[in-house]
Amino acid sequence: MRSLLLSACLALMAAGPALAYIPTLNAQQIQNAYAEGQQLAQNRDSGYPLRAYTLYAVKDTLKLEAQNGAVDAVTIATPSERTRFESFLSFLGEDPITPQQAFQRAGLPPYNVAFIVFAHGMDAGDQTFLNRFSMARLKLGGQSLRPVETSKSGTSISQYPRTVGETGIRFGGTVTYRFELPKRLIGDTGTLNFTDASGKAYDLPVNLALYR
DSSP: OHHHHHHHHHTSOOSSOOOOOOSSOOHHHHHHHHHHHHHHHTSTTTOOOOGGGEEEEOSOTTSOOGGGTTEEEEEEEOHHHHHHHHHHHHHHTTOOOOHHHHHHHHOOOTTEEEEEEEEEOSSTTOOOGGGGOOOOEEEETTEEEOOSEEEEOOOEEEEOTTOSSSOOEEEEEEEEEEEEOOGGGTTOEEEEEEEOTTSOEEEEEEEGGGOO
């Protein structure tokens, strides 16, 4: 189930050190990200590493607690990381693609970043929770940016087996906020702000120097 997969990914450290955000990838950088994804996927028991790209996660992503609202985790997606991820997926799915195809599937044009919010419904029957997320704001260098795209996944049943007093079943899904960065701000720090389906507000620190 989704929450179990998310927990496994967040428990892993990223392969290699994180580097400063690369706003546009050259051919060699695309090849490097592709090769990393292929190598990671060869060990099918290890999962895909997300911890180094995680801005926020609840203490236990397998346990529902009311004070945590609707969000399990928030990760940042960069052109390099998403190219690596698409390469990883293609290997697992036995769907051979080229490095350039992995880059294209990543869906992040130059000077773009995205924030992926992993979330769940507020009760066992709630399937409309993604529609109750607010628009996000990315504040960098004193400038407030609106997303150029906000996309929402479908929902599917997710298990939270460590939940006390109930079965721990929710519908889960993702909200993805994509931003285009002004060139002068790509090295800045700031915050990501949004409100989840429960009404809880998030103000998450963002430092682009931590992510390649």
